[in-house]
């Protein structure tokens with residue numbers, strides 16, 4: 001599992017405007033808008049974690065990449081040379097230096113359209129002195145520039161130099177190959193067997209009361225342009241599971257409650273009970289709750305939502321038949337949130353299964369949900385949070401001594417407290433909100449367990 005895997009840490013450095021962010025985005029793909037603030041690291045360092053793959057390797061590397069924009073603050077890069085080393089470092093600078101210290105490889109980005117500047121060289125010397133292994137990336141090199149670019153950087157000749165254009169997505173395959181080869185040698189623990197990972201399909205379960213459009217949705221998803229790889233008898237109930245691929249990713253739709261079969265044999269003839277469909281929940285990676293957007297949310301929708309919540313599986317709410325709705329999306333969303341308050345952490349997707357509109361967003365959303373699910377709250381950080389709690393929350397006489405994440409699926413935090421009965425609903429809700437604001441876990445229910453600290457231990461407390 002990724003979260004136990006040791007990431008290979010790559011720091012991206014360079015002076016301002018050399019194109020670090022575009023390069024960062026080329027590495028970690030299209031998820032740039034969803035970048036996660038990893039807990040424990042200051043916001044001045046932009047960090048992402050992802051699998052780095054290349055055409056030439058069967059393996060991927062589990063990478064943590066940081067854009068060390070904070071290094072730009074270093075006084076030797078500033079115009080004024082007056083500042084001395086005794087100056088207080090800025091937070092950004094501190095964070096950047098700390099990250100640099102821990103990194104396994106530095107990518108130094110230099111604007112390939114101009115000759116090496118003294119600032120570039122100073123950063124280079126600084127990194128060298130810190131004993132870092134460096135790959136040089138010459139950025140913004142399009143077309144013609146390639147031929148004579150290298151000659152201008154003779155001072156860096158002892159390093160590996162890569163010519164790239166983030167705009168035209170050129171040159172990155174070679175860097176990826178080299179990073180992977182280097183990481184395999186330096187930190188074999190960061191190796192990930194991607195073949196195995198990508199073969200395991202992401203299982204999608206579709207739930208909802210009759211006639212909300214579940215079978216239409218399945219049919220649209222599995223429409224002509226999907227590569228359907230197999231249809232196999234389901235492992236639970238009598239479902240027909242269908243495997244398919246989108247881009248390189250494998251998915252499986254669990255055809256719960258015979259939703260496809262129903263559409264073949266005439267509507268209404270065999271509406272398998274919702275309860276039976278829910279049995280398949282144990283096998284899904286993500287559960288879609290399909291709502292008839294035209295009719296709105298009914299009691300039965302709420303009941304099914306409650307069952308999904310209990311399962312602990314990540315949830316996405318699909319507001320279907322959006323083609324029939326004239327209400328502004330925001331107003332509609334507010335109403336759904338109001339009715340399904342207990343699912344406030346769940347993303348809403350508005351789509352029309354029949355018109356095949358709005359379905360594509362689901363794939364990126366699943367990726368993001370599963371990525372957030374893998375985030376583990378570090379114990380020291382949880383306990384700094386507990387310390388803060390102790391200072392501010394005593395209304396009900398509840399005392400929290402210690403917290404740790406005891407499970408990741410669903411994210412579960414165990415709190416050692418003086419008396420679980422003193423933990424009121426409001427306090428629990430507050431804890432959940434705080435945890436979500438730190439760790440996200442979008443779409444996933446989280447569980448809090450409160451345990452009384454045993455007597456023998458309590459004598460050590462005040």
Ligand code: GDP
Pocket residue numbers: 208209210211212213214215216217259263267320321322323324351352353354355
């Ligand atoms: P299921 O019982 O949840 O599987 O629902 P069906 O897929 O059989 O759909 C029930 C009815 O809603 C059918 O008449 C569909 O054509 C219709 N329907 C499904 N999705 C949409 C949609 O997005 N827009 C509209 N206008 N009708 C839809």
